[in-house]
Amino acid sequence: MHGSGFLKGVKRPKVIVIGAGAAGLTAARLLQQQGIRVLVLEARDRIGGRIHSRKVGGVAMDLGATWLHGTDLENPLAEYLSLSSQSTLLDNSNERLFHSGHGFIPKAEAKCYFSAFKAFNQSLEHLREQLPKHASVSDAMERFFKKLPANLNRERAHFVLKALLEDAYGGSITKQSLKQCDEDEEYKGGEAFIQGGFKKVAKSLAEGLHIRLGQVVSQIYYDAEGVRVHFSSGQSPVNGTHVLVTVPLGVLKSNTIKFRPKLPAKKREAIENLGVAYFEKAILSFPERVLKDNQVIYYLSEKGDDFTYLESVEKYAGAPTIIAFSAGQNAKNQRKISDSKKRDRLLEIISEIHGSKVPKPSQVLFSDWATDPFSKGSFTFLPTGSQRRDQKRLAKSVDKRLLFAGEACSRDYYGTVHGAMISGAQAAERLLGQKLTVKNLAKKL
Numbered sequence: 001m002h003g004s005g006f007l008k009g010v011k012r013p014k015v016i017v018i019g020a021g022a023a024g025l026t027a028a029r030l031l032q033q034q035g036i037r038v039l040v041l042e043a044r045d046r047i048g049g050r051i052h053s054r055k056v057g058g059v060a061m062d063l064g065a066t067w068l069h070g071t072d073l074e075n076p077l078a079e080y081l082s083l084s085s086q087s088t089l090l091d092n093s094n095e096r097l098f099h100s101g102h103g104f105i106p107k108a109e110a111k112c113y114f115s116a117f118k119a120f121n122q123s124l125e126h127l128r129e130q131l132p133k134h135a136s137v138s139d140a141m142e143r144f145f146k147k148l149p150a151n152l153n154r155e156r157a158h159f160v161l162k163a164l165l166e167d168a169y170g171g172s173i174t175k176q177s178l179k180q181c182d183e184d185e186e187y188k189g190g191e192a193f194i195q196g197g198f199k200k201v202a203k204s205l206a207e208g209l210h211i212r213l214g215q216v217v218s219q220i221y222y223d224a225e226g227v228r229v230h231f232s233s234g235q236s237p238v239n240g241t242h243v244l245v246t247v248p249l250g251v252l253k254s255n256t257i258k259f260r261p262k263l264p265a266k267k268r269e270a271i272e273n274l275g276v277a278y279f280e281k282a283i284l285s286f287p288e289r290v291l292k293d294n295q296v297i298y299y300l301s302e303k304g305d306d307f308t309y310l311e312s313v314e315k316y317a318g319a320p321t322i323i324a325f326s327a328g329q330n331a332k333n334q335r336k337i338s339d340s341k342k343r344d345r346l347l348e349i350i351s352e353i354h355g356s357k358v359p360k361p362s363q364v365l366f367s368d369w370a371t372d373p374f375s376k377g378s379f380t381f382l383p384t385g386s387q388r389r390d391q392k393r394l395a396k397s398v399d400k401r402l403l404f405a406g407e408a409c410s411r412d413y414y415g416t417v418h419g420a421m422i423s424g425a426q427a428a429e430r431l432l433g434q435k436l437t438v439k440n441l442a443k444k445l
């Protein structure tokens with residue numbers, strides 16, 4: 001039974017899944033749907049992990065994953081949303097650039113910077129040939145800038161490229177690997193919000209599963225007989241035949257979960273080589289509209305700890321709401337700033353863009369993924385020195401008993417919800433030894 005997978009010949013298989021995020025829920029659902037006993041253990045008092053919707057002004061807004069990246073049905077998340085009748089709203093905002101102290105950059109000039117960004121991506125292959133193998137994206141930018149037309153404002157071009165690259169990958173450009181830059185894949189169809197927030201995805205994936213919340217896993221024993229999972233609370237351990245670990249890369253790096261025996265050296269090296277990005281969000285709800293709707297504004301400033309991305313999402317939220325985020329070095333620098341100071345600075349920025357002082361927001365929320373003990377960072381990025389094989393090594397199972405999944409394990413789609421789902425499905429396939437589809441996932445349990 002169970003094809004040629006790890007469960008073949010195993011008497012009464014029981015899979016313990018650690019983590020109720022997109023990867024863990026996907027794997028658990030696919031396994032349970034094939035008749036396997038599954039227990040999901042989650043440290044938080046909620047499901048979803050880095051999917052975290054909160055009510056702002058009566059509407060569910062997301063402090064973690066926000067956009068469906070690619071509405072094309074090739075994207076398994078898009079297909080899942082369609083099969084489970086969940087609606088999305090295309091985000092077709094226009095992009096503008098605002099230079100602190102100077103105002104909006106004229107559209108024609110802004111177009112030149114966006115074109116420079118495109119040209120940079122097209123030059124990556126050439127830049128890789130010219131620079132040492134451990135060069136960073138920032139080294140490549142420096143080289144690329146030598147060839148920019150003399151009349152292009154270097155300072156602004158630098159701001160724009162830095163903001164776009166750090167927003168996309170989360171790592172500081174001085175740390176991002178040139179070798180790995182833009183080597184991931186994208187689905188077509190544009191970006192979309194999920195009506196009712198991303199938590200609806202987590203909720204529907206979790207329906208019918210056996211999930212225990214508030215279970216902080218501290219140790220995992222594995223051998224030829226099976227697996228045993230211990231908790232930091234000291235409560236009785238649980239036994240199973242297999243364990244699937246989907247905790248974030250930041251948690252694996254922190255060694256708060258001990259593996260017995262130790263993880264193989266190559267896996268430990270992969271965990272060390274991969275990077276955890278800084279990427280934080282703010283959500284502000286206002287009593288009246290303060291920024292033009294359907295517009296993304298990149299805020300270019302000399303201050304190294306500002307929010308650089310602001311988007312008015314009234315169309316989605318149904319009320320004047322702004323989402324902002326900081327990424328890379330700016331987000332790292334923000335760690336020491338209190339929420340009230342961040343709030344004041346954001347209001348200063350929004351007032352500057354608006355042209356006069358904006359009214360007090362009715363609600364403001366900030367994320368703090370960097371210090372969250374169950375994420376310890378936002379998502380994976382590929383620093384200099386990391387290699388293509390690191391994600392493969394991270395995803396590799398140990399002794400056919402201990403499996404790994406999560407966004408960090410997805411070579412092509414790391415840092416996304418669909419990447420986490422794909423890697424969860426791959427772990428379930430490895431256990432079952434059979435191909436599974438999104439249709440399997442969408443079936444009721």
Ligand SMILES: Cc1cc2nc3c(=O)[nH]c(=O)nc-3n(C[C@H](O)[C@H](O)[C@H](O)COP(=O)(O)OP(=O)(O)OC[C@H]3O[C@@H](n4cnc5c(N)ncnc54)[C@H](O)[C@@H]3O)c2cc1C
Nearest residue numbers: 019021022023043049050065066067217406407416417420
């Ligand atoms: C600010 C931000 C914005 C983002 N924006 C987008 C976006 O727009 N679109 C997109 O597709 N993706 C986005 N992402 C990325 C996306 O959220 C993640 O890639 C995805 O949700 C990760 O899923 P996962 O299952 O791999 O991990 P997680 O969701 O982190 O799940 C892992 C689970 O393990 C649990 N856990 C940790 N330690 C323990 C322990 N000791 N014991 C038991 N359980 C434990 C955690 O609590 C968590 O629930 C964003 C992420 C962030 C932080």
